[in-house]
Amino acid sequence: MNSFVLPWNGFTNYDLVAVRYMYPATSGSFTTTIQAENYSAMAGIQVEACTDSGGGSNVGYIETADWLAYNSINIPTSGTYRVEYRVASASGGGRLSLDLNAGTTVLGAVNIPSTGGWQTWTTVSHNVTINAGTYNFGIYAQAGGWNINWFRVTKI
Numbered sequence: 759m760n761s762f763v764l765p766w767n768g769f770t771n772y773d774l775v776a777v778r779y780m781y782p783a784t785s786g787s788f789t790t791t792i793q794a795e796n797y798s799a800m801a802g803i804q805v806e807a808c809t810d811s812g813g814g815s816n817v818g819y820i821e822t823a824d825w826l827a828y829n830s831i832n833i834p835t836s837g838t839y840r841v842e843y844r845v846a847s848a849s850g851g852g853r854l855s856l857d858l859n860a861g862t863t864v865l866g867a868v869n870i871p872s873t874g875g876w877q878t879w880t881t882v883s884h885n886v887t888i889n890a891g892t893y894n895f896g897i898y899a900q901a902g903g904w905n906i907n908w909f910r911v912t913k914i
């Protein structure tokens with residue numbers, strides 16, 4: 759044993775790294791990204807090639823009242839989630855709403871501005887409250903005129 763006590767200078771950086779490894783933060787630890795073109799069911803849309811970073815495909819030709827459904831998405835804990843949508847719109851004036859289980863629960867809606875082109879991408883988001891469970895998510899075009907590449911659900 760040392761016969762004296764060193765002055766307390768706080769945790770070292772390696773202590774902090776170790777603590778973060780052993781006890782990861784629960785907030786924000788859940789996130790899932792769903793490719794728009796991987797829908798379970800849809801009405802009125804078409805899939806096209808995408809030039810956003812990552813390439814792949816996006817959903818386009820979305821007109822008012824068109825919709826997309828994504829089945830069996832698990833939400834592990836009840837709370838507030840940020841839902842981001844990767845969208846492009848040459849026309850602007852779009853609006854989508856997010857719902858659970860074929861419109862049984864409408865979680866919220868977000869406007870989609872003009873991005874300057876059908877392959878000029880931006881991310882819009884809103885925060886919604888979701889109880890733990892497994893749901894079919896729906897994206898509904900309250901107003902059409904936008905493309906979507908993916909959407910992401912993150913616990914906050």
Ligand SMILES: [Ca+2]
Nearest residue numbers: 793794815907
């Ligand atoms: Ca995509």
